[in-house]
Amino acid sequence: MASVDIRQVRKAFGTFEVIHGIDVDIGDEEFVVLVGPSGCGKSTLLRMIAGLEPISGGEIAIGGRVVNMVPPKERDIAMVFQNYALYPHMTVFDNMAFSLKLRHAERSVIEQRVRQAADILDLTKYLDRYPRQLSGGQRQRVAMGRAIVRDPQVFLFDEPLSNLDAKLRVQMRTEIKALHQRLRTTSIYVTHDQIEAMTMADKIVVMHDGHVEQVGTPLELYDRPVNLFVAGFIGSPAMNFFEGRLRRDGDRAWVEAKGDLVMPAPPGVRGNDGQSVVYGIRPGHLRLASDAEQGLPAEVEVVEPTGDNTLVFCRLGDAVACAATTERFPLRPGERLRLVPQVENGHVFDAATGVRL
Amino acid sequence: MGAFMFVDTKTQRRASARAAPGPRRFRLGESRGAMGLLFMLPAAAVLLLFLAYPLGLGVWLGMTDTRVGRAGQYIGIENYEMLWTDSVFWTSVFNTLLYTVVASIAKFALGLWLALLLNRHLPFKAFLRAIVLLPWIVPTALSAIAFWWIYDSQFSIISWSLTRLGLIEHNINFLGDPAWARASVIIANVWRGIPFVAITLLAGLQTIPPSLYEAATIDGATPWQRFRYVTFPMLTPIIAVVMTFSVLFTFTDFQLIYVLTRGGPLNATHLMATLSFQRAIPGGNLGEGAAIAVTMIPFLLSAILFSYFGLQRRRWQHGGND
Ligand SMILES: Nc1ncnc2c1ncn2[C@@H]1O[C@H](COP(=O)(O)OP(=O)(O)O)[C@@H](O)[C@H]1O
Ligand SMILES: [Mg+2]
Numbered sequence: 132m133a134s135v136d137i138r139q140v141r142k143a144f145g146t147f148e149v150i151h152g153i154d155v156d157i158g159d160e161e162f163v164v165l166v167g168p169s170g171c172g173k174s175t176l177l178r179m180i181a182g183l184e185p186i187s188g189g190e191i192a193i194g195g196r197v198v199n200m201v202p203p204k205e206r207d208i209a210m211v212f213q214n215y216a217l218y219p220h221m222t223v224f225d226n227m228a229f230s231l232k233l234r235h236a237e238r239s240v241i242e243q244r245v246r247q248a249a250d251i252l253d254l255t256k257y258l259d260r261y262p263r264q265l266s267g268g269q270r271q272r273v274a275m276g277r278a279i280v281r282d283p284q285v286f287l288f289d290e291p292l293s294n295l296d297a298k299l300r301v302q303m304r305t306e307i308k309a310l311h312q313r314l315r316t317t318s319i320y321v322t323h324d325q326i327e328a329m330t331m332a333d334k335i336v337v338m339h340d341g342h343v344e345q346v347g348t349p350l351e352l353y354d355r356p357v358n359l360f361v362a363g364f365i366g367s368p369a370m371n372f373f374e375g376r377l378r379r380d381g382d383r384a385w386v387e388a389k390g391d392l393v394m395p396a397p398p399g400v401r402g403n404d405g406q407s408v409v410y411g412i413r414p415g416h417l418r419l420a421s422d423a424e425q426g427l428p429a430e431v432e433v434v435e436p437t438g439d440n441t442l443v444f445c446r447l448g449d450a451v452a453c454a455a456t457t458e459r460f461p462l463r464p465g466e467r468l469r470l471v472p473q474v475e476n477g478h479v480f481d482a483a484t485g486v487r488l
Numbered sequence: 489m490g491a492f493m494f495v496d497t498k499t500q501r502r503a504s505a506r507a508a509p510g511p512r513r514f515r516l517g518e519s520r521g522a523m524g525l526l527f528m529l530p531a532a533a534v535l536l537l538f539l540a541y542p543l544g545l546g547v548w549l550g551m552t553d554t555r556v557g558r559a560g561q562y563i564g565i566e567n568y569e570m571l572w573t574d575s576v577f578w579t580s581v582f583n584t585l586l587y588t589v590v591a592s593i594a595k596f597a598l599g600l601w602l603a604l605l606l607n608r609h610l611p612f613k614a615f616l617r618a619i620v621l622l623p624w625i626v627p628t629a630l631s632a633i634a635f636w637w638i639y640d641s642q643f644s645i646i647s648w649s650l651t652r653l654g655l656i657e658h659n660i661n662f663l664g665d666p667a668w669a670r671a672s673v674i675i676a677n678v679w680r681g682i683p684f685v686a687i688t689l690l691a692g693l694q695t696i697p698p699s700l701y702e703a704a705t706i707d708g709a710t711p712w713q714r715f716r717y718v719t720f721p722m723l724t725p726i727i728a729v730v731m732t733f734s735v736l737f738t739f740t741d742f743q744l745i746y747v748l749t750r751g752g753p754l755n756a757t758h759l760m761a762t763l764s765f766q767r768a769i770p771g772g773n774l775g776e777g778a779a780i781a782v783t784m785i786p787f788l789l790s791a792i793l794f795s796y797f798g799l800q801r802r803r804w805q806h807g808g809n810d
Contacts (some may be wrong), residue, residue, distance in 0.1 A: 204708035216699035262730035
């Protein structure tokens with residue numbers, strides 16, 4: 132097992148730069164998720180780590196050794212592809228054994244390693260089958276098995292669950308995490324799905340347009356997003372945003388949003404009186420007011436019960452905001468109510484730069 | 489209700505079985521088999537007319553002593569008995585096998601190599617692919633005439649070049665010497681057949697997902713191992729199809745030989761097809777010509793069966809449940 136250090140890495144296809152100097156330190160045994168919208172360069176970064184794409188600038192080191200010029204097979208990594216990339220003409224056993232056979236491992240060693248991996252992944256019954264004869268989830272497991280038998284320094288995953296249906300995806304998510312807890316192999320996992328990132332990662336790297344926006348634990352990103360992009364990207368349903376101006380009066384600070392809404396700013400907020408800002412609050416931190424309370428006047432537009440939670444989409448000034456509540460109020464579209472933002476869970480960002488204040 | 493009976497579901501069938509018998513025409517519609525047969529009829533008629541009839545006629549002619557301008561009589565297998573002792577016929581069988589085997593192997597090797605080259609990221613990719621198709625597009629008679637010129641005993645550009653380079657002193661008699669003639673017609677056939685093999689295999693290569701190569705690379709495969717363990721096995725079904733066609737085309741080749749050598753010198757390049765034609769039309773012995781053509785059938789059938797069983801194994805290999 133090994134650490135992975137990414138230092139000022141750049142990638143250009145021709146003259147078109149898609150990754151603009153990225154720094155990430157991945158510790159030994161860590162499970163790191165690269166997350167970001169489609170096209171932000173996650174796969175490209177992963178493929179540079181794997182050695183499938185040449186690195187245009189900067190350095191990648193695996194276990195302290197700079198691998199820029201090291202061919203993939205000598206990097207001691209294993210990769211799980213989005214489409215699984217199983218060899219269709221080989222049985223499950225042969226798919227998993229392929230890398231060992233190429234390394235001229237002894238038959239008994241191959242047999243033992245493959246059986247062990249199959250056992251972990253619950254594939255023992257399917258060893259003689261061909262990939263076509265397996266379900267999506269089983270193919271996914273074979274792809275993982277192929278990675279496991281090699282016992283590499285680093286596992287790389289490129290959106291390995293996106294071809295599965297929603298239920299299986301949740302199940303495999305847990306299985307991959309459990310597998311990591313068992314094997315402790317350093318893992319780099321690419322996904323565009325922030326829920327996958329939140330649930331699986333020790334550390335999340337949020338990427339956007341070839342830049343790293345923020346690196347942190349899932350809860351750090353959730354509680355203290357450093358900018359508007361991360362705030363909007365992490366969390367589901369997404370954070371509500373209101374444009375407005377920051378106001379200060381002595382110790383007190385608040386945000387005056389369009390439509391005469393007054394939001395209490397969280398304690399310790401920086402920024403000057405009159406500055407243009409965006410106020411953000413997560414749906415779960417927007418409470419439906421009781422009769423006695425003051426609050427932001429709102430009109431219910433859509434109600435979405437999910438079972439655990441009810442999402443209430445309301446018109447608030449000239450914006451639509453979502454409030455999530457675990458209580459089951461009988462609400463109807465058109466109904467008027469008041470919403471109370473939890474002061475300490477508000478976020479204030481500079482409107483021009485998007486940076487957290 | 490009657491109109492709905494065409495909707496061929498189980499419930500419908502059960503329902504209509506209980507209902508009073510409708511008009512006969514509609515009950516035909518209820519049986520999948522009968523309907524299928526009905527829809528097949530036009531195609532079957534066309535096949536019968538254009539495939540089975542000439543084939544049957546050929547087989548029949550082979551058992552008669554028909555000559556041009558004279559209806560023949562049934563003579564059983566006399567034609568075949570004659571061929572059995574005919575050394576020219578046996579030479580043509582040998583030539584055909586040699587021609588087919590050597591040309592097919594060469595076409596396969598060169599076609600695969602060309603396909604692999606074209607599958608890379610080359611500049612002017614589309615243009616190069618179009619160029620490769622040229623020998624296939626040019627009418628055979630035309631390209632055969634070009635080869636005839638290239639192989640000319642006096643004006644051959646090959647002889648000319650080799651003389652200039654000082655490698656030979658006398659022009660090579662490409663089409664006049666039996667060994668050279670055989671080699672020459674084979675080369676011409678290979679030149680003409682490569683595009684078909686190359687373009688078809690190229691299409692096959694492009695169906696192989698790039699991620700398989702990436703997975704193999706990470707698994708530690710060298711370029712040769714990637715070819716050996718990924719490309720080749722995944723290409724085998726297409727290879728089987730393409731080589732079956734290639735073998736059939738080569739085995740039945742006629743135009744090229746007819747333009748270049750007419751079977752000469754000393755029958756060294758006579759194929760079964762050219763011999764059959766020569767005996768039947770210029771020679772006038774329609775019956776004998778037909779008999780020679782019929783003797784090609786077992787060879788062709790075995791080639792087809794070979795590839796058919798080859799293909800079956802692949803389908804199983806690829807793991808289809810059906
Ligand atoms: N081989 C390539 N040639 C040119 N551009 C590419 C190539 N691969 C990816 N890109 C571009 O690089 C950017 C990042 O792609 P990618 O890493 O696949 O994004 P992600 O995996 O985050 O969705 C995209 O704009 C994509 O169009
Ligand atoms: Mg991607």
